[in-house]
Amino acid sequence: xxxxxxxxxxxxxxxxxxxxxxxxxxxxxxxxxxxxxxxxxxxxxxxxxxxxxxxxxxxxxxxxxxxxxxxxxxxxxxxxxxxxxxxxxxxxxxxxxxxxxxxxxxxxxxxxxxxxxxxxxxxxxxxxxxxxxxxxxxxxxxxxxxxxxxxxxxxxxxxxxxxxxxxxxxxxxxxxxxxxxxxxxxxxxxxxxxxxxxxxxxxxxxxxxxxxxxxxxxxxxxxxxxxxxxxxxxxxxxxxxxxxxxxxxxxxxxxxxxx
Amino acid sequence: xxxxxxxxxxxxxxxxxxxxxxxxxxxxxxxxxxxxxxxxxxxxxxxxxxxxxxxxxxxxxxxxxxxxxxxxxxxxxxxxxxxxxxxxxxxxxxxxxxxxxxxxxxxxxxxxxxxxxxxxxxxxxxxxxxxxxxxxxxxxxxxxxxxxxxxxxxxxxxxxxxxxxxxxxxxxxxxxxxxxxxxxxxxxxxxxxxxxxxxxxxxxxxxxxxxxxxxxxxxxxxxxxxxxxxxxxxxxxxxxxxxxxxxxxxxxxxxxxxxxxxxxxxxxxxxxxxxxxxxxxxxxxxxxxxxxxxxxxxxxxxxxxxxxxxxxxxxxxxxxxxxxxxxxxxxxxxxxxxxxxxxxxxxxxxxxxxxxxxxxxxxxxxxxxxxxxxxxxxxxxxxxxxxxxxxxxxxxxxxx
Numbered sequence: 001x002x003x004x005x006x007x008x009x010x011x012x013x014x015x016x017x018x019x020x021x022x023x024x025x026x027x028x029x030x031x032x033x034x035x036x037x038x039x040x041x042x043x044x045x046x047x048x049x050x051x052x053x054x055x056x057x058x059x060x061x062x063x064x065x066x067x068x069x070x071x072x073x074x075x076x077x078x079x080x081x082x083x084x085x086x087x088x089x090x091x092x093x094x095x096x097x098x099x100x101x102x103x104x105x106x107x108x109x110x111x112x113x114x115x116x117x118x119x120x121x122x123x124x125x126x127x128x129x130x131x132x133x134x135x136x137x138x139x140x141x142x143x144x145x146x147x148x149x150x151x152x153x154x155x156x157x158x159x160x161x162x163x164x165x166x167x168x169x170x171x172x173x174x175x176x177x178x179x180x181x182x183x184x185x186x187x188x189x190x191x192x193x194x195x196x197x198x199x200x201x202x203x204x205x206x207x208x209x210x211x212x213x214x215x216x217x218x219x220x221x222x223x224x225x226x227x228x229x230x231x232x233x234x235x236x237x238x239x240x241x242x243x244x245x246x247x248x249x250x251x252x253x254x255x256x257x258x259x
Numbered sequence: 260x261x262x263x264x265x266x267x268x269x270x271x272x273x274x275x276x277x278x279x280x281x282x283x284x285x286x287x288x289x290x291x292x293x294x295x296x297x298x299x300x301x302x303x304x305x306x307x308x309x310x311x312x313x314x315x316x317x318x319x320x321x322x323x324x325x326x327x328x329x330x331x332x333x334x335x336x337x338x339x340x341x342x343x344x345x346x347x348x349x350x351x352x353x354x355x356x357x358x359x360x361x362x363x364x365x366x367x368x369x370x371x372x373x374x375x376x377x378x379x380x381x382x383x384x385x386x387x388x389x390x391x392x393x394x395x396x397x398x399x400x401x402x403x404x405x406x407x408x409x410x411x412x413x414x415x416x417x418x419x420x421x422x423x424x425x426x427x428x429x430x431x432x433x434x435x436x437x438x439x440x441x442x443x444x445x446x447x448x449x450x451x452x453x454x455x456x457x458x459x460x461x462x463x464x465x466x467x468x469x470x471x472x473x474x475x476x477x478x479x480x481x482x483x484x485x486x487x488x489x490x491x492x493x494x495x496x497x498x499x500x501x502x503x504x505x506x507x508x509x510x511x512x513x514x515x516x517x518x519x520x521x522x523x524x525x526x527x528x529x530x531x532x533x534x535x536x537x538x539x540x541x542x543x544x545x546x547x548x549x550x551x552x553x554x555x556x557x558x559x560x561x562x563x564x565x566x567x568x569x570x571x572x573x574x575x576x577x578x579x580x581x582x583x584x585x586x587x588x589x590x591x592x593x594x595x596x597x598x599x600x601x602x603x604x605x606x607x608x609x610x611x612x613x614x615x616x617x618x619x620x621x622x623x624x625x626x627x628x629x630x631x632x633x634x635x636x637x638x639x640x641x642x643x644x645x646x647x648x649x650x651x652x653x654x655x656x657x658x659x
Contacts, residue, residue, distance in 0.1 A: 085658035086658040088658070112374045254360075
């Protein structure tokens with residue numbers, strides 16, 4: 001018995017040290033990803049979302065995204081819906097925060113009504129797609145705890161594999177496994193595990209291009225839901241940076257004149 | 260045409276704004292819809308001798324935007340043609356405006372629609388635009404209002420100044436229309452307290468701000484009351500109601516606290532007219548179960564209390580009522596949603612039940628279902644004349 005305790009006393013600190021180091025390493029990678037993305041000021045992009053069910057029925061959504069970088073807090077973002085035609089002109093404004101809940105408003109053009117909405121909807125589908133709200137909001141470092149798993153090769157590229165565990169409430173995930181490109185410090189693949197810890201979705205991100213000699217942005221994201229067989233393809237295009245957007249372009253007055 | 264003047268002014272302002280600017284990219288959108296409405300019972304009055312009605316509506320919108328949406332022209336006419344009610348067949352300019360956004364100021368000139376408020380069951384605070392009651396009973400359809408609006412946007416909030424140079428009369432269903440007051444309103448004999456009648460200039464001021472979880476609005480309005488008193492009169496053709504528009508002053512507050520899945524809401528007004536002063540309010544909550552059991556579906560519960568200190572003399576049906584509603588959003592590819600609501604008088608047990616549901620059928624076609632049911636409504640109640648007007652409605656809208 002005494003020997004066992006001695007063994008534990010000798011090895012426990014080592015085990016703890018190891019645990020700390022994989023968590024530390026995971027956090028370092030996440031911080032580096034965040035660090036390399038700083039300073040873009042603002043970004044605009046156009047998105048086409050194609051929803052496919054198991055029978056291969058398709059429906060298409062067109063949206064535009066405007067993001068404003070905020071120093072010391074989460075980004076501000078504006079999502080403008082262009083199609084389907086019945087939701088044209090609808091706009092979604094979000095002020096993201098690292099730990100406290102995001103502030104969100106929805107603009108309903110038929111009523112000219114700006115509605116403050118709850119940001120508790122994390123796991124629900126965005127526009128009927130396989131992307132949840134939490135998959136598309138600003139990925140602040142503090143939103144997760146991390147663990148470094150190892151190094152791998154993915155489609156010929158060197159990657160880190162990390163696991164991350166959502167720290168915000170109402171997440172639909174117990175964990176995410178992320179394959180991070182060592183050169184871009186951007187995710188190439190993410191596996192999402194549901195609250196029962198079974199594999200729910202796989203996201204594959206391709207077509208990275210560098211902008212302003214610094215920022216890597218993808219052209220395609222494919223989300224496959226393994227439990228329903230549905231999939232959503234998200235194509236990004238027309239990226240522009242430092243277009244001169246200010247916080248006035250992300251207030252409730254601006255919501256009423258998005259076009 | 261009586262409404263010619265302010266609309267011509269608006270048109271000229273908008274066209275002047277367009278001059279000198281290369282307005283090449285105008286964006287057209289909107290819808291054309293056909294509506295089929297079936298009343299469950301025969302009507303109370305003889306002229307309303309039908310149970311089924313069809314109507315057609317169109318609402319295009321033309322928008323031209325430049326300098327990152329900081330300069331914008333909008334034009335949106337609305338037309339409805341109804342098979343039975345000549346008053347429900349109507350046309351309106353919902354929007355014909357120019358807006359000009361600067362760093363701290365936004366100027367908006369022309370015919371516009373403005374929404375104030377937070378609650379769902381009624382919209383007490385929402386005073387700028389006249390309600391288009393022949394369109395919908397929920398008070399959410401509005402007529403375009405000519406205005407000059409300047410918004411001053413500061414870190415401590417937004418101050419909106421409004422000058423409203425022309426008043427829009429409230430549309431009421433005609434003698435053949437259902438869902439109307441009884442006797443019918445005589446739209447040709449409108450009376451005003453102000454000698455300037457519809458040309459009386461109204462003013463309004465609104466302060467709005469967001470502080471963390473709280474969204475606050477405070478407003479003052481001075482001008483022609485949007486809701487007329489209906490004065491009974493006997494004419495050769497029979498009894499009618501004459502709309503009489505008082506001058507009034509109103510202060511209001513609207514407040515929402517957004518606490519995770521809870522939305523706490525309050526709207527309250529204090530209105531002074533020479534004939535009476537009164538206070539009214541709506542308060543309650545909305546709680547949403549998001550992604551219910553991982554189905555992706557949202558289920559929301561809405562509960563609001565509606566009061567008016569005029570008690571039994573309140574000209575609206577909502578003087579001491581409770582509204583309970585269930586909102587359902589499937590969040591599927593067809594954006595299927597539904598809302599069932601009951602507004603019930605706490606004492607008499609009279610109730611108004613409304614149901615609405617929507618689903619996208621194709622990329623451009625949307626199906627809307629609606630129902631309105633009047634339960635235990637007394638003949639002498641404000642809604643008494645509608646007590647046999649339970650209806651169901653199907654609408655197909657083509658959006659472009």
